[in-house]
Amino acid sequence: MKSGKSTFLNALLSKEVSETDVLEATSSIIEVSYGKEYEVDVIDGVTKVYLDLDILKKINLVDTPGIKSINSKNENKTLGYIQNADFIVFVLDATHIGQEDIINTLELIETFKKPIIGVINKGDLLIDNKEEVMEYI
Numbered sequence: 563m564k565s566g567k568s569t570f571l572n573a574l575l576s577k578e579v580s581e582t583d584v585l586e587a588t589s590s591i592i593e594v595s596y597g598k599e600y601e602v603d604v605i606d607g608v609t610k611v612y613l614d615l616d617i618l619k620k621i622n623l624v625d626t627p628g629i630k631s632i633n634s635k636n637e638n639k640t641l642g643y644i645q646n647a648d649f650i651v652f653v654l655d656a657t658h659i660g661q662e663d664i665i666n667t668l669e670l671i672e673t674f675k676k677p678i679i680g681v682i683n684k685g686d687l688l689i690d691n692k693e694e695v696m697e698y699i
Contacts, residue, residue, distance in 0.1 A: 564628065565655040566683035571625045579611050580625040591643050592625040594618065607639070629667050641670075649677040656685045660698055 568580035571594070580592050590609050596619045597612025604610070626643060627636035644650055650671060658664055659682070671678060688695055 565653045567628065567653045568625050570653050570681060570683060571623055574623065575613065575615060577613065591639060594623045644671070645674050647676055649679060651679045651681055653681045653683050656682050656695060657687050659695055
Protein backbone atom coordinates (compact mmCIF):
# COMPACT_ATOMS: atom_id res chain seq x y z
CA MET A 563 0.00 0.00 0.00
CA LYS A 564 1.19 3.52 -0.87
CA SER A 565 4.27 2.27 -2.71
CA GLY A 566 3.48 4.16 -5.92
CA LYS A 567 1.80 1.43 -8.00
CA SER A 568 -0.69 3.83 -9.60
CA THR A 569 1.98 6.46 -10.25
CA PHE A 570 4.18 3.77 -11.83
CA LEU A 571 1.34 2.58 -14.09
CA ASN A 572 0.49 6.13 -15.14
CA ALA A 573 4.17 6.77 -15.95
CA LEU A 574 4.40 3.58 -18.05
CA LEU A 575 1.36 4.64 -20.05
CA SER A 576 2.20 8.37 -20.14
CA LYS A 577 -1.45 8.86 -19.23
CA GLU A 578 -3.33 9.19 -15.96
CA VAL A 579 -5.60 6.16 -15.83
CA SER A 580 -5.29 5.44 -12.13
CA GLU A 581 -5.99 7.97 -9.42
CA THR A 582 -3.13 8.94 -7.09
CA ASP A 583 -3.30 10.61 -3.70
CA VAL A 584 -1.35 10.98 -0.48
CA LEU A 585 -3.92 8.63 1.03
CA GLU A 586 -4.84 5.18 -0.27
CA ALA A 587 -6.50 5.95 -3.61
CA THR A 588 -6.96 2.67 -5.49
CA SER A 589 -9.92 0.71 -4.18
CA SER A 590 -10.77 -1.33 -7.26
CA ILE A 591 -8.80 -3.35 -9.74
CA ILE A 592 -8.02 -1.33 -12.87
CA GLU A 593 -7.25 -3.45 -15.92
CA VAL A 594 -5.79 -1.53 -18.87
CA SER A 595 -6.02 -3.16 -22.30
CA TYR A 596 -5.79 -2.24 -25.96
CA GLY A 597 -8.80 -0.67 -27.64
CA LYS A 598 -9.13 1.41 -30.78
CA GLU A 599 -10.72 4.19 -28.76
CA TYR A 600 -10.77 5.26 -25.13
CA GLU A 601 -13.44 3.42 -23.18
CA VAL A 602 -14.11 2.56 -19.53
CA ASP A 603 -16.34 -0.31 -18.38
CA VAL A 604 -16.91 -1.91 -15.01
CA ILE A 605 -17.35 -5.67 -15.26
CA ASP A 606 -17.65 -7.88 -12.17
CA GLY A 607 -16.14 -5.13 -10.00
CA VAL A 608 -13.10 -4.68 -12.27
CA THR A 609 -12.65 -1.30 -13.96
CA LYS A 610 -11.58 -2.02 -17.54
CA VAL A 611 -9.87 0.81 -19.38
CA TYR A 612 -9.23 0.55 -23.11
CA LEU A 613 -6.57 2.74 -24.72
CA ASP A 614 -5.12 2.98 -28.21
CA LEU A 615 -1.48 2.43 -27.18
CA ASP A 616 0.86 0.04 -29.02
CA ILE A 617 2.30 -1.38 -25.76
CA LEU A 618 -1.18 -2.64 -24.88
CA LYS A 619 -1.34 -4.77 -28.03
CA LYS A 620 1.13 -7.14 -26.34
CA ILE A 621 0.31 -6.87 -22.66
CA ASN A 622 -2.49 -5.90 -20.28
CA LEU A 623 -1.45 -3.81 -17.31
CA VAL A 624 -3.30 -3.91 -14.02
CA ASP A 625 -3.33 -1.63 -11.00
CA THR A 626 -4.58 -3.15 -7.76
CA PRO A 627 -5.32 -1.95 -4.27
CA GLY A 628 -2.36 -2.59 -2.04
CA ILE A 629 -1.75 -5.66 0.00
CA LYS A 630 -1.89 -4.65 3.65
CA SER A 631 -4.56 -2.19 2.60
CA ILE A 632 -6.53 -0.21 5.15
CA ASN A 633 -9.57 -2.13 3.91
CA SER A 634 -9.19 -5.93 4.09
CA LYS A 635 -11.80 -6.28 1.31
CA ASN A 636 -9.42 -4.43 -1.04
CA GLU A 637 -6.55 -6.68 -0.02
CA ASN A 638 -8.64 -9.79 -0.70
CA LYS A 639 -9.59 -8.44 -4.16
CA THR A 640 -5.92 -8.03 -4.96
CA LEU A 641 -4.87 -11.44 -3.66
CA GLY A 642 -7.67 -13.14 -5.59
CA TYR A 643 -6.87 -11.30 -8.81
CA ILE A 644 -3.11 -11.75 -8.88
CA GLN A 645 -3.40 -15.51 -8.53
CA ASN A 646 -4.49 -15.50 -12.19
CA ALA A 647 -1.79 -13.11 -13.41
CA ASP A 648 0.98 -14.20 -15.77
CA PHE A 649 3.51 -12.30 -13.66
CA ILE A 650 3.49 -9.81 -10.82
CA VAL A 651 5.23 -6.45 -10.72
CA PHE A 652 5.84 -5.79 -7.02
CA VAL A 653 6.38 -2.07 -6.44
CA LEU A 654 8.37 -1.37 -3.28
CA ASP A 655 8.74 1.93 -1.48
CA ALA A 656 12.52 2.39 -1.08
CA THR A 657 11.99 3.87 2.37
CA HIS A 658 10.31 0.63 3.59
CA ILE A 659 12.56 -2.07 2.15
CA GLY A 660 13.39 -4.82 4.61
CA GLN A 661 10.42 -4.24 6.88
CA GLU A 662 8.82 -7.42 8.17
CA ASP A 663 5.43 -6.74 6.55
CA ILE A 664 7.10 -6.37 3.12
CA ILE A 665 8.99 -9.63 3.58
CA ASN A 666 5.81 -11.41 4.74
CA THR A 667 3.89 -10.07 1.74
CA LEU A 668 6.56 -11.24 -0.70
CA GLU A 669 6.56 -14.68 0.94
CA LEU A 670 2.78 -14.85 0.53
CA ILE A 671 2.92 -13.81 -3.14
CA GLU A 672 5.70 -16.33 -3.74
CA THR A 673 3.24 -19.11 -2.84
CA PHE A 674 1.28 -18.25 -6.01
CA LYS A 675 4.22 -19.58 -8.06
CA LYS A 676 4.22 -16.59 -10.43
CA PRO A 677 7.28 -14.74 -11.70
CA ILE A 678 7.80 -11.57 -9.65
CA ILE A 679 9.46 -8.44 -11.02
CA GLY A 680 10.56 -6.02 -8.31
CA VAL A 681 10.42 -2.28 -8.91
CA ILE A 682 11.91 0.00 -6.29
CA ASN A 683 10.15 3.33 -6.17
CA LYS A 684 10.72 6.55 -4.22
CA GLY A 685 14.51 6.21 -4.23
CA ASP A 686 14.69 9.99 -4.36
CA LEU A 687 13.39 10.04 -0.77
CA LEU A 688 16.46 8.19 0.53
CA ILE A 689 18.80 10.74 2.03
CA ASP A 690 20.94 9.49 4.90
CA ASN A 691 21.02 5.76 4.19
CA LYS A 692 20.85 5.54 0.40
CA GLU A 693 24.05 3.49 0.04
CA GLU A 694 23.02 1.16 2.88
CA VAL A 695 19.64 0.51 1.21
CA MET A 696 21.27 -0.03 -2.21
CA GLU A 697 23.64 -2.57 -0.65
CA TYR A 698 20.70 -4.35 1.04
CA ILE A 699 18.85 -4.57 -2.29
